[in-house]
Amino acid sequence: xxxxxxxxxxxxxxxxxxxxxxxxxxxxxxxxxxxxxxxxxxxxxxxxxxxxxxxxxxxxxxxxxxxxxxxxxxxxxxxxxxxxxxxxxxxxxxxxxxxxxxxxxxxxxxxxxxxxxxxxxxxxxxxxxxxxxxxxxxxxxxxxxxxxxxxxxxxxxxxxxxxxxxxxxxxxxxxxxxxxxxxxxxxxxxxxxxxxxxxxxxxxxxxxxxxxxxxxxxxxxxxxxxxxxxxxxxxxxxxxxxxxxxxxxxxxxxxxxxxxxxxxxxxxxxxxxxxxxxxxxxxxxxxxxxxxxxxxxxxxxxxxxxxxxxxxxxxxxxxxxxxxxxxxxxxxxxxxxxxxxxxxxxxxxxxxxxxxxxxxxxxxxxxxxxxxxxxxxxxxxxxxxxxxxxxxxxxxxxxxxxxxxxxxxxxxxxxxxxxxxxxxxxxxxxxxxxxxxxxxxxxxxxxxxxxxxxxxxxxxxxxxxxxxxxxxxxxxxxxxxxxxxxxxxxxxxxxxxxxxxxxxxxxxxxxxxxxxxxxxxxxxxxxxxxxxxxxxxxxxxxxxxxxxxxxxxxxxxxxxxxxxxxxxxxxxxxxxxxxxxx
Numbered sequence: 075x076x077x078x079x080x081x082x083x084x085x086x087x088x089x090x091x092x093x094x095x096x097x098x099x100x101x102x103x104x105x106x107x108x109x110x111x112x113x114x115x116x117x118x119x120x121x122x123x124x125x126x127x128x129x130x131x132x133x134x135x136x137x138x139x140x141x142x143x144x145x146x147x148x149x150x151x152x153x154x155x156x157x158x159x160x161x162x163x164x165x166x167x168x169x170x171x172x173x174x175x176x177x178x179x180x181x182x183x184x185x186x187x188x189x190x191x192x193x194x195x196x197x198x199x200x201x202x203x204x205x206x207x208x209x210x211x212x213x214x215x216x217x218x219x220x221x222x223x224x225x226x227x228x229x230x231x232x233x234x235x236x237x238x239x240x241x242x243x244x245x246x247x248x249x250x251x252x253x254x255x256x257x258x259x260x261x262x263x264x265x266x267x268x269x270x271x272x273x274x275x276x277x278x279x280x281x282x283x284x285x286x287x288x289x290x291x292x293x294x295x296x297x298x299x300x301x302x303x304x305x306x307x308x309x310x311x312x313x314x315x316x317x318x319x320x321x322x323x324x325x326x327x328x329x330x331x332x333x334x335x336x337x338x339x340x341x342x343x344x345x346x347x348x349x350x351x352x353x354x355x356x357x358x359x360x361x362x363x364x365x366x367x368x369x370x371x372x373x374x375x376x377x378x379x380x381x382x383x384x385x386x387x388x389x390x391x392x393x394x395x396x397x398x399x400x401x402x403x404x405x406x407x408x409x410x411x412x413x414x415x416x417x418x419x420x421x422x423x424x425x426x427x428x429x430x431x432x433x434x435x436x437x438x439x440x441x442x443x444x445x446x447x448x449x450x451x452x453x454x455x456x457x458x459x460x461x462x463x464x465x466x467x468x469x470x471x472x473x474x475x476x477x478x479x480x481x482x483x484x485x486x487x488x489x490x491x492x493x494x495x496x497x498x499x500x501x502x503x504x505x506x507x508x509x510x511x512x513x514x515x516x517x518x519x520x521x522x523x524x525x526x527x528x529x530x531x532x533x534x535x536x537x538x539x540x541x542x543x544x545x546x547x548x549x550x551x552x553x554x555x556x557x558x559x560x561x562x563x564x565x566x567x568x569x570x571x572x573x574x575x576x577x578x579x580x581x582x583x584x585x586x587x588x589x590x591x592x593x594x595x596x597x598x599x600x601x602x603x604x605x606x607x608x609x610x611x612x613x614x615x616x617x618x619x620x621x622x623x624x625x626x627x628x629x630x631x632x633x634x635x636x637x638x639x640x641x642x643x644x645x646x647x648x649x650x651x652x653x654x655x656x
Contacts (some may be wrong), residue, residue, distance in 0.1 A: 127189075130457060130471040137450045138477050141501050148488035150481040150504035155180055157656060158479055159191065160613035164510065164655050165427050166195045166469065168207030169517035173609045192473055196466045201244050209239035210513045211426070215295060216256070216276045219512075229331055229344035230279040231263045231272075238272030249419055249463040250410045253296050257406040262334065264343045274346035278331045284368075285326035293322060296409055298418030298439035299385065320370040321383035325405040327351040327368060328396060348402065351394035366394025384408040414439070416455035420468065421445070424454075427472045429506030429655075430494050446499040477502035482656045508655050515653060522611045522647065524588045589643060593636040600628055603639060611646040 142149055153161065159179045163171040171179070179191055196204065213235050220232060242252050252273075261271030263278050280287035293299040301319050328351045334343040353366035369377045381392040382401055388408055391399040409415055417439065425431030432445035445451045454471070461467045472478060482505040484490050489503040500506070510518065592603055604624045608616045616624065624642050631638035646652060 126461075127467070127470055127474070130454075131474045133453065134450065134471065134475040134477070137447060137453075138475070138502055141447060142503055145492075145501055147492055147501055147503045148485050149476075150483055150485055150489060152479050153481045153505065154614070156613040157481065158188070161478075161505070161655060162191065162195065162473060164514055164518070165473070166192075166207070167200060167203045168210060168511075168514050169203070169521050170611075171613060172521050173606055176609055176613045188474060188479075192470055196469065205240045205244040207513075208243045209236045212239050216291075217279060228279060229263070229333060229342065230275050231265075231344070232275075234263045234265055234270065234272035235275035236272070237265055238275075243465075246464065246466055249465055250415065251463075253409060253415065254406040257292065257296075257409065258400075258402050260346050260348055262343055262345045267343060269345070271346075274344075277326075277329065278344050278346050281326070281329060281331045285323055285329065288326050288329075289319065289323040292405075292409075293385070294437045296418060297385065297412065297414040298421060298433075298437050299414065300438040316370070316372070317378060317380060318383075318385065320368065320378075320380035322385060324368055324380055324382035325401045327366070328394065328401050348396055348400060350396055351401075353394055363394045364398075365392050367392070384412075385414070386412065413455065416459045416463070417451060419463075419465075420451060420454045420458055423465070423468055424451075424472060427469075427478055428500070428502055429508050430500040430502075432500075434494065434500075446501070478505070480505050482507050505656065510653055510655055514655075518652075519647065522652075523643075589636055589639050593639055600625070600635070603635075604642065607639065607643050607646060611643070611652050612649075 141147075152158075156176060159176055160170050163169060163175070179187065182190070184190065194200065213232065217230050217232065217235055238255070242255075255273045256276045259271045259273045261269040261274055263272065263275045264270065265272070277288050280291055290301055293301045301322065328348050330347050330349060332345045332347055334345050350363060351366045352361045352363040354368050355361050356367070365381075367379050367381065369379055371377055381389065382404070383389045384405070386408075390401070390404045393399050418437070421431040421433060421439065422436045425436040432447050432451045433439050433443050439445070454468075458468050480503070484492075484504050491498065492501045492503045494500040494506065592598070592606060598606070601621075604621065605615050608614060608620070624638075627638045627641050628635060631641075
């Protein structure tokens with residue numbers, strides 16, 4: 075995407091959509107610009123901790139630089155302070171910063187200002203927002219987004235899934251412990267039940283057809299391996315064989331989802347239970363629980379047998395009786411010990427922050443799909459494991475690195491070929507533009523407009539959010555909950571934003587609303603008000619050209635400064651620059 079066309083012209087959009095005619099504005103002379111609690115360890119300021127982080131960041135930078143030199147790439151300039159601050163809030167907390175947060179960062183001139191802000195966002199000061207954001211991210215990864223229409227047949231309880239994840243992220247639970255919980259837990263899936271274990275919602279919706287989906291999703295999410303094709307045949311592009319799929323599937327044969335009668339609520343409740351697996355009957359109808367076998371069919375119709383064997387070839391006791399072996403417990407141990415675990419999460423987190431992982435897609439790793447920076451991926455994975463699989467440490471290394479801090483503006487003639495959208499491997503010589511995720515967009519609209527303050531109760535706020543996100547899902551056709559849901563600027567999507575009830579409420583000029591308060595603040599002149607609108611939405615001050623247009627609007631809106639501010643605000647909220655992570 076060319077730099078000049080990245081965001082769309084603010085001035086063009088303003089002239090095209092504001093309520094007054096262009097002739098009226100051009101004939102008017104410009105006027106003078108008038109919480110949760112956390113048990114996590116707070117970021118350490120010790121010399122050893124800082125040295126460790128500095129060493130990791132230095133290695134990332136040096137390795138990425140080698141790639142640039144090898145490819146003849148000149149990196150983009152560093153992002154502006156406002157761009158980097160906005161980017162960090164979006165990626166770590168799932169929202170843009172408010173005006174006070176942006177201005178506080180811009181006023182900080184210390185050499186360690188980036189480290190200070192990163193440590194602050196990862197500290198208890200923001201623990202509730204941090205936990206909420208990452209619970210949203212991982213709920214989507216594990217069970218997808220909510221469907222446009224409620225699925226009455228689904229046993230998955232989204233609230234239960236999010237509660238477990240919020241608590242885990244608030245406590246900064248080590249990643250391998252989270253994975254163990256998600257693979258091994260038994261219990262009820264709904265909050266309020268005596269044996270509630272929210273993490274069971276990961277498997278509880280994937281156990282149909284003898285756990286085929288549970289097999290594929292466990293491999294994809296936690297190991298970065300795409301095995302779903304091998305359910306029916308050997309993989310055409312990598313070394314995965316059909317028998318390996320069913321050997322991994324055998325780990326889930328002691329697991330069942332049971333629909334329960336609700337004890338506390340009228341909604342259905344499900345429980346994940348472990349029970350003996352006696353094996354599938356052989357040709358004579360006999361079973362042997364000590365060798366609990368399963369059968370799968372080749373394309374030619376021939377039946378083959380399988381026992382629980384991990385992806386690296388490690389076999390476990392084939393006994394299907396829980397008193398002898400708990401297959402999911404053994405699976406969790408094997409996943410935890412696998413180098414794939416650390417590589418997969420490093421790759422996924424790098425993709426979250428940089429726009430692309432070292433492989434594309436991030437959950438399809440292996441010899442058939444070599445990473446763009448193999449040594450860097452390998453070292454970060456090893457070091458992540460050595461640092462107790464602390465996700466906050468991994469985040470700190472990535473966001474303080476040079477590639478994360480680059481501008482999204484490409485350098486003509488120097489790094490334009492670094493374009494993964496054209497199938498090239500990412501070299502991270504500039505920041506890759508991407509649209510906000512729906513949850514980010516919603517939360518950012520609330521922050522930019524203070525619209526959450528206009529809602530009458532927390533219940534109404536939650537209903538409004540769910541309704542808005544449901545419309546978003548319908549409009550963008552993501553009933554399957556795919557991660558690719560974005561606002562990509564098509565005309566129907568743009569019209570939805572323009573006419574959104576949230577936008578209308580946010581730009582309301584009713585007494586006591588955000589714009590009314592801004593216009594009525596006697597301490598602010600017109601320049602201050604325009605600056606504040608731009609800071610609230612774009613984390614920057616307006617350009618001279620944008621100030622000129624805003625002043626013309628103020629002059630044209632004689633006696634109605636609130637209406638002029640409303641025009642400017644409406645345009646910034648609907649600009650490409652607002653909805654992009656840049």
